[in-house]
Amino acid sequence: MSANFLLRRVADALEKAPRDGLVYLAAPLDNRSAFFTCNDLIFFASFSEEPSKSEEIETRLLTLQTGITISPTGETASYPSRKYDIIRLKSTTDNRILETFVSLCSAYSDSSNSMLFSDFFFAIADLFRPDRADSKRSAVGLYGELVFIKQSWDHFKVDAARNWQLSGQSSKLDFVFDDRNIEVKTTTKESDLVFLNHEQLFSSKGTYLYFVKLKKDPGGQSLLDLSEELKSSGCLVTLQSQITLEHELMKIEIEDVNTKYSVSKTKLFLADTLNFLERPDERITQLTYYLNLAGIPETPFNTFFDD
Numbered sequence: 001m002s003a004n005f006l007l008r009r010v011a012d013a014l015e016k017a018p019r020d021g022l023v024y025l026a027a028p029l030d031n032r033s034a035f036f037t038c039n040d041l042i043f044f045a046s047f048s049e050e051p052s053k054s055e056e057i058e059t060r061l062l063t064l065q066t067g068i069t070i071s072p073t074g075e076t077a078s079y080p081s082r083k084y085d086i087i088r089l090k091s092t093t094d095n096r097i098l099e100t101f102v103s104l105c106s107a108y109s110d111s112s113n114s115m116l117f118s119d120f121f122f123a124i125a126d127l128f129r130p131d132r133a134d135s136k137r138s139a140v141g142l143y144g145e146l147v148f149i150k151q152s153w154d155h156f157k158v159d160a161a162r163n164w165q166l167s168g169q170s171s172k173l174d175f176v177f178d179d180r181n182i183e184v185k186t187t188t189k190e191s192d193l194v195f196l197n198h199e200q201l202f203s204s205k206g207t208y209l210y211f212v213k214l215k216k217d218p219g220g221q222s223l224l225d226l227s228e229e230l231k232s233s234g235c236l237v238t239l240q241s242q243i244t245l246e247h248e249l250m251k252i253e254i255e256d257v258n259t260k261y262s263v264s265k266t267k268l269f270l271a272d273t274l275n276f277l278e279r280p281d282e283r284i285t286q287l288t289y290y291l292n293l294a295g296i297p298e299t300p301f302n303t304f305f306d307d
Contacts, residue, residue, distance in 0.1 A: 003102075003103055003106070007099055007102050009026065010026045010027050010102050013025075013026035013027065013035075013042075014026065014040065017038075019039050021039060023036050023037075023038045023070055023071065023072055023073060024036065024038070025079050028079065029109040032047045032109075033046035033105075033109045035105070036072065036086075041088060041090065041092065042098070042101070042102075043088035044086065044101070044105035045084040045085070046108075047082065047084060048066060048068075048082075048083040048084055049085075049117075054068070055067075059125045059128065060128070061090050061097065061129065062087055062088065062121065063087070063090060064086070064087055064118065065085070065086050066086075066117070067083050067085070068086055069082065069084075070083075070084045070086070085118075087120075089101050096250070096254065097128060097250075100127065100128075100246045101128075103242070103246065104127075104239075104242060107242045110239075111238070111239045114238075114239055114240075115240075123168075123240075123243050124246075126247065127246055127250050131251065132251055132252065134251075135252045135253040135255075135256045136256050138248065138252050138256075139252045139256040139257065139259065140186050140188055141186055142223060142249070142252070143223055143226065144184045144185070144210075144214070145174055146223070146227065146230060147186075147226075147266065148184050148212070149161050149164070149236075150229070151266065151301065153230070153233060153234070153235050156302075156305045158305060159235045159236075159241075160235075161230070161235050161236045161237075161238065162238055163177050166240075180207070180208065181207045182208050182210050182304070183200065183207065183210070183271075184211075185211050186212040186213075186214060187211075187213055188213075188214050188215065191292065191294070192211070192213070192292055192293040192294040193290045193291070193292050193293075194211060194290065194293060197287075197288050198277065198280065198287040198289070199285075201274070202271055202275050207271040208299065209271055210266065210268050210269075211266065211267040211268075211269065212263060212265075212266050213265045213266075214261040214263060214264065216259065217260055217261055218260055219260070220261045221261065221262070222257065222258045222259060222260045223249065223252070223257050223258075223259075224249075224258065227249070266301075267293065267298045268298060268299045268300070268301050268303070268304060269293065269298060273296065273297065273299070274293075
């Protein structure tokens, strides 16, 4: 079923289910997993793997419980009564959070063999406690990364989202391929200045810098527009890339998520051509600085995928 239809079905079940402490089916996903509701709360449940060890882990908005027996009641009693692993969303008042929860749990159901249930819980746990203190910068940075994914797909049918933040938030570089890497720098300023971490960019061979310049444009695309376009085109199909996208979006205030931009320019540079400090003394660490990219010879974009 479509994401919007699934969300409406879950929201409708939340509204209509009795508040009597019993468990009601909100929306089945397949013959192993479903959304249930109980007392105004929604939870995602999947058959426990045998043997199942009971445990409970709680964060601010999510609770993981494994090996819990669920017996649906009422008209939903025909859904299997058995042991499930569940993730419960403890608040449904924020539509963005509910939508993200439903979307990612549905994606997990589609590809559950790619990740253990407990690993999925830990993968999304941080997503539901976002720090939005630097929302505008996060929005601009994410937009540039999605532009790289879009250009890779449009020109080479490469889903670069498969190589995006492979180590999660601790990723050293934005995109890591077999023998080459990409760091994306994005700006909305007039100049071509970028802020570099020297060790990050120049510590390994085969690293490229992808530069994106944006301008606010009422006729352009918002982050949500661009995300939906990429998903509908065939990108962002892996569970990990969908978690990464939702994690990044949740760090951004709704106003900044909906701000529209157009792309003024993109440039690709082999990092070695930007290294104007070839051998800093080894006693110098955490070296960061601004570099003006204007006038520096670019690397043709096709070089990255054709070599």
